Amino acid sequence: MSATALSVSGLTKRFKGSAVLDDVYLDVARGEVVAMIGPSGCGKSTFLRCITLIEQPEAGFISVAGKPFGREVVGGTVHRQPRRAVDAMRPKIGMVFQALNLWPHMTALENVVRPQVVVLKRSRDEATARAQKLLADLDLADRGDRLPHALSGGQKQRVAIARALAMDPEIMLFDEPTSALDPELIGGVLALLKDLAAGGMTMIVVTHEIGFAANVADRVVFMHGGRIAEEGPPGRVLKQPGDPRLQAFLSLIRPAAAEAV
Amino acid sequence: MTFDLSILAQYWPLFVKGTWLTIRICLAATIIGYVIGIVLALLSQIPSRAIKAAIEIYLLTLRAIPFIILLFVVYYGLPFSGIRIPAVITGTIALSLYASAYYAEIVRAAIEALPRGQYESARVIGMSALQAMRHVIFPQIVPTLVPPSTNITLTMIKESAVLSSITVAELTYQSLVVQGNTFAPFEAFAAVTLIYWAITAIVAHAASLLERRFGRARSEHLVGSALAASFLSLEAMPKRSRR
Amino acid sequence: MGFQFGYLVSILPSLGEAALINARLAAIIAVLAILGGTLLTILRAMKIAALNAVVAVVISFIRGTPLLIQIFIAFYVLPIFGLDLGPESAGVAAISLNSTIFITEMMRGGLTGIDPGQIEAATSLALPRWLIWRKVVLPQLFRIILPMLVNEVTVIVKGTALLSVITVVEVLRTSQQIAGSSFRPFETLVGAALCFLVLNLPVIAAGKVIERRTAGARR
Numbered sequence: 193m194s195a196t197a198l199s200v201s202g203l204t205k206r207f208k209g210s211a212v213l214d215d216v217y218l219d220v221a222r223g224e225v226v227a228m229i230g231p232s233g234c235g236k237s238t239f240l241r242c243i244t245l246i247e248q249p250e251a252g253f254i255s256v257a258g259k260p261f262g263r264e265v266v267g268g269t270v271h272r273q274p275r276r277a278v279d280a281m282r283p284k285i286g287m288v289f290q291a292l293n294l295w296p297h298m299t300a301l302e303n304v305v306r307p308q309v310v311v312l313k314r315s316r317d318e319a320t321a322r323a324q325k326l327l328a329d330l331d332l333a334d335r336g337d338r339l340p341h342a343l344s345g346g347q348k349q350r351v352a353i354a355r356a357l358a359m360d361p362e363i364m365l366f367d368e369p370t371s372a373l374d375p376e377l378i379g380g381v382l383a384l385l386k387d388l389a390a391g392g393m394t395m396i397v398v399t400h401e402i403g404f405a406a407n408v409a410d411r412v413v414f415m416h417g418g419r420i421a422e423e424g425p426p427g428r429v430l431k432q433p434g435d436p437r438l439q440a441f442l443s444l445i446r447p448a449a450a451e452a453v
Numbered sequence: 454m455t456f457d458l459s460i461l462a463q464y465w466p467l468f469v470k471g472t473w474l475t476i477r478i479c480l481a482a483t484i485i486g487y488v489i490g491i492v493l494a495l496l497s498q499i500p501s502r503a504i505k506a507a508i509e510i511y512l513l514t515l516r517a518i519p520f521i522i523l524l525f526v527v528y529y530g531l532p533f534s535g536i537r538i539p540a541v542i543t544g545t546i547a548l549s550l551y552a553s554a555y556y557a558e559i560v561r562a563a564i565e566a567l568p569r570g571q572y573e574s575a576r577v578i579g580m581s582a583l584q585a586m587r588h589v590i591f592p593q594i595v596p597t598l599v600p601p602s603t604n605i606t607l608t609m610i611k612e613s614a615v616l617s618s619i620t621v622a623e624l625t626y627q628s629l630v631v632q633g634n635t636f637a638p639f640e641a642f643a644a645v646t647l648i649y650w651a652i653t654a655i656v657a658h659a660a661s662l663l664e665r666r667f668g669r670a671r672s673e674h675l676v677g678s679a680l681a682a683s684f685l686s687l688e689a690m691p692k693r694s695r696r
Numbered sequence: 697m698g699f700q701f702g703y704l705v706s707i708l709p710s711l712g713e714a715a716l717i718n719a720r721l722a723a724i725i726a727v728l729a730i731l732g733g734t735l736l737t738i739l740r741a742m743k744i745a746a747l748n749a750v751v752a753v754v755i756s757f758i759r760g761t762p763l764l765i766q767i768f769i770a771f772y773v774l775p776i777f778g779l780d781l782g783p784e785s786a787g788v789a790a791i792s793l794n795s796t797i798f799i800t801e802m803m804r805g806g807l808t809g810i811d812p813g814q815i816e817a818a819t820s821l822a823l824p825r826w827l828i829w830r831k832v833v834l835p836q837l838f839r840i841i842l843p844m845l846v847n848e849v850t851v852i853v854k855g856t857a858l859l860s861v862i863t864v865v866e867v868l869r870t871s872q873q874i875a876g877s878s879f880r881p882f883e884t885l886v887g888a889a890l891c892f893l894v895l896n897l898p899v900i901a902a903g904k905v906i907e908r909r910t911a912g913a914r915r
Contacts, residue, residue: 244577275581282579293574299590306588311579359578517850517896518889519857522868526889529881533699607759621841625764638772646761646769653760680819681812684833685747687740687751687804 196258197222197363197394198243198285203252205235205242205418212238213249214418218398220363225389227405227426228398230415231441236398237290239415240365244287245278256284257362283311286356286364290372292348294340300351301327301336304358312359317360326354330384346377350384363394370401382408402445406430414438458656460640464631472648474673479610479625485549486609487602490556497561508557515546515554520612523547528619544616544623548609555605563594603660607653614649624648704883707874708890708914714870718856721788721866722895725852728792730845733799737807738829740800758797764858766790771862788857795852799845806840807833843910846903850896857892867891 198220204289205213213235220226228236242249245262254261263270273281294303304323308314314322327336330350340348349369356364369385370378380405389395389408399405405412405426412429414422414437422435433439461468497508515523527547531538567590575585617626628645632638682688718865740748758766771783771788781789810833818828838845871888875881 193656245578246573279576279579282577285577287574287577289570290575291570293568293570295571295575295589296568307575307578307580310584355578447679461780509743513897513900514889514893517854517900518892519854521860522889522892525868525885526882528801529875529885532890533882556703596748598894611762611764611837614764615858625762628765629768630774638768639776642765642769646757646765649762649765650757650760654756678816681815683743684741684815684828685807687737687800687807 194359195222196220197224197256198396199253199255199258200243202251203239203242203249203254205238205249206246208286210340211418213242213252216252216418216420218413218420220394222362222394223305223392224394225359225409226396226411226413227409228396228413228415229400229402229405229441230421231444234415235418236415237367238418240287240367240398244282244285244365249310256281260294261285279311283307284362286359288349288352288356288364288366288369290367291367292352294348294352294355296340299337299339300332300343301345303340303351307355308354308358322358323354326357327351330354344377345373346380349373349381353384353388363386363396366395366397366399368398368400370399370404401447402430414441456643457637459646460631460635460637464635464641465639465687467627467631468624468644469647471622471624471645472652474622475610475613475624476652477607478541478548478616478621479613481545482552482609483606484547485545486552486557489549490558491560493553493557493562494560497557498564512554512557515551520547521615521618523551523616524619526583540616540619540621540692544613544619544621548613548616551612552605554608555608559598559601559605563598565669566594566597568593591643599660603657606660607656610653610656611649634693702882703880704887706723707871707878707887710874711867711871711884711887711891714865714867715895717866718891719895720855721784721856721859721864722849722853725788725792725795725856726849729795729799729848729852732792732796733803734834736796736800737803740804741807755797755801758794759801759833763791763794763855764861764908766794767858767862783857783859783862783864785859787856787862791852791855791858794855798848798851799841802841802844802848803837806837809840810836817890827912831881843903843907846899847905850899850903853895853899854892857888 196219198218200216200218203213203216203218204211216235216239218226222376228239230236238247241247242252243254243261245254249262253263253265259281260273262273262278264273264324265271294300295306298306301320301323305316305319307321308319309316312319324333326334327333327350330353332347332350332354335343335347335351340351343351353364366385370381373381379399382401385395385397385404386408397404397409407426409426411423412426413420414433414435416435416437422429422433422438429438430442433442463573493508493511496504499505511519511652524544524547527550528540528543531543557682571593572585575589576582580588613623617629620626624645628641631644635641713870736751740751767790770781770786774781774786814832815828818832823831856866857868859866860872863869865873866887871884872881875884878884
């Protein structure tokens with residue numbers, strides 16, 4: 193078993209000539225929680241879309257639990273993996289989209305059951321049992337038979353999380369999990385992420401919640417201009433930022449705190 | 454004026470023949486027209502101004518010209534370019550072309566309304582493109598495609614009557630033959646009316662079954678009070694009094 | 697042989713003249729159908745059971761059978777019942793009835809988009825029934841169905857070509873007559889097609905503008 197859940201090296205993505213991701217390296221250890229922060233357009237979301245291969249990066253290697261994903265080196269040359277191999281790896285990376293992207297024609301339960309049946313070839317009974325357990329853990333035991341549009345924003349999000357968890361991922365990715373929620377729900381979601389982290393789940397959370405980054409993350413990664421500009425334990429990165437761009441970003445995001453100082 | 458049933462007793466084989474040909478022509482034109490429509494809709498997704506303009510001209514022209522004129526243009530145009538084919542084929546081609554313009558618009562609208570984020574979430578979780586289409590995309594777009602496609606298919610079945618004017622021996626042509634032989638237009642057209650009515654009713658019913666199979670909940674419109682319903686609802690009874 | 701462009705140009709004036717007949721008939725039919733459709737809608741809303749039952753059968757008949765057959769019936773069958781309108785009036789009657797039905801069905805759909813609360817408010821102001829229709833319901837209804845109504849006008853314009861089969865001398869029949877003597881049917885029919893492009897493209901363009909504007913207003 194590899195101690196590294198996710199390893200990214202040399203990841204580069206260009207849009208119309210300009211690099212949105214510029215030679216990014218990141219290793220995430222098993223059980224580690226990484227909070228990724230940075231101004232909008234810095235490449236955080238593109239980073240998540242590239243390591244899930246929604247977008248095809250121009251260069252770079254990704255591996256999940258020690259296994260290559262997307263590109264691999266065979267006999268000294270770089271090969272694109274066949275689609276089947278890519279699809280087979282995908283369940284290992286659980287992604288919770290900012291827009292959630294639940295399937296509106298399926299009930300909450302079916303959203304969690306169907307991918308297990310289709311992708312992991314679990315029996316319907318096994319998949320249903322797993323889904324019901326997850327929904328119960330996430331306080332959704334009595335919501336399984338509802339269609340997504342009949343659920344609140346917070347409930348929808350928990351269904352999306354359950355859907356990803358049901359695939360037994362090595363790592364969970366969250367794209368701004370709190371940005372689409374009403375303010376009073378944010379605390380609940382952050383508590384849920386904290387529980388997941390306490391349960392040993394490896395996570396990358398793209399977020400604007402500096403509080404979450406400070407309290408839950410093992411490491412904070414600050415992205416700027418498609419590169420990782422600064423990273424380290426939250427205590428150091430958030431309290432004594434070295435990079436002037438990070439200092440500027442933090443003062444923008446915490447104007448009240450900055451003024452108080 | 455009495456209704457002379459003996460005319461129908463004598464000529465029913467012609468009506469059966471005509472009905473069978475109408476059904477075959479419409480079936481062929483639906484399939485060919487839909488295929489052309491899908492191809493056009495896909496082509497119009499290519500970011501090329503020339504292709505977009507060409508498709509737009511094709512669609513506009515076919516929508517602006519009466520089907521009977523298109524039919525005659527194809528009918529006289531094909532021999533002009535040295536191609537000699539039976540009128541049935543000419544008619545089926547013209548009907549397919551005509552339908553393709555309308556199907557293309559429907560498919561294009563459906564493609565543009567595709568839930569891309571949901572497709573992405575299906576792929577990211579490990580479904581293949583085909584599985585994502587089957588489990589996520591089709592169940593959502595088929596119910597939106599069925600009602601307008603049905604409408605166009607019904608329109609086409611009705612337009613196919615025009616094929617009688619290039620001597621295709623379909624249903625309407627046979628009714629004109631019967632009318633010419635018997636000088637009994639009432640009987641001839643009553644019979645043909647009932648047959649078209651039956652065909653369109655069967656197609657419409659089949660479509661509604663298909664739509665229901667995909668289980669799309671129809672949003673029931675509430676007309677509020679009986680008073681408001683006396684303006685805003687043309688149903689016999691206000692909907693809310695129903696079960 | 698080959699496509700003789702010069703010949704096509706030479707017959708355009710006579711085709712254009714005939715196209716004016718299509719335009720005139722289409723205008724008459726459109727007015728009759730919009731009036732008829734509106735009146736029928738108001739009648740149907742009164743929910744007179746017997747009347748609505750009859751209307752339901754007529755709707756099903758009109759929507760379920762070809763316009764061509766309806767034109768034949770108006771031309772060949774009505775005279776048997778003592779109603780001999782002549783080709784032009786029979787044709788106008790058939791297409792008008794056809795469009796009336798499609799318009800009242802459009803209106804049925806459009807009415808569901810109007811807020812019922814407005815009716816209750818208008819009634820509480822003691823507005824008489826006909827005024828509620830005129831001032832509250834119809835203006836909104838026409839705005840809702842306008843894009844569909846414009847499309848229906850193109851259908852009417854196209855429908856007038858079918859009148860050639862009952863001997864009305866409009867564009868198609870004129871082009872057939874010209875082709876009969878010149879033996880150049882292809883050029884002639886292309887000319888007839890051009891006439892319909894000229895008649896219908898402005899209508900379609902107007903429809904697109906309206907659609908864009910209403911879509912913008914809803915946003």
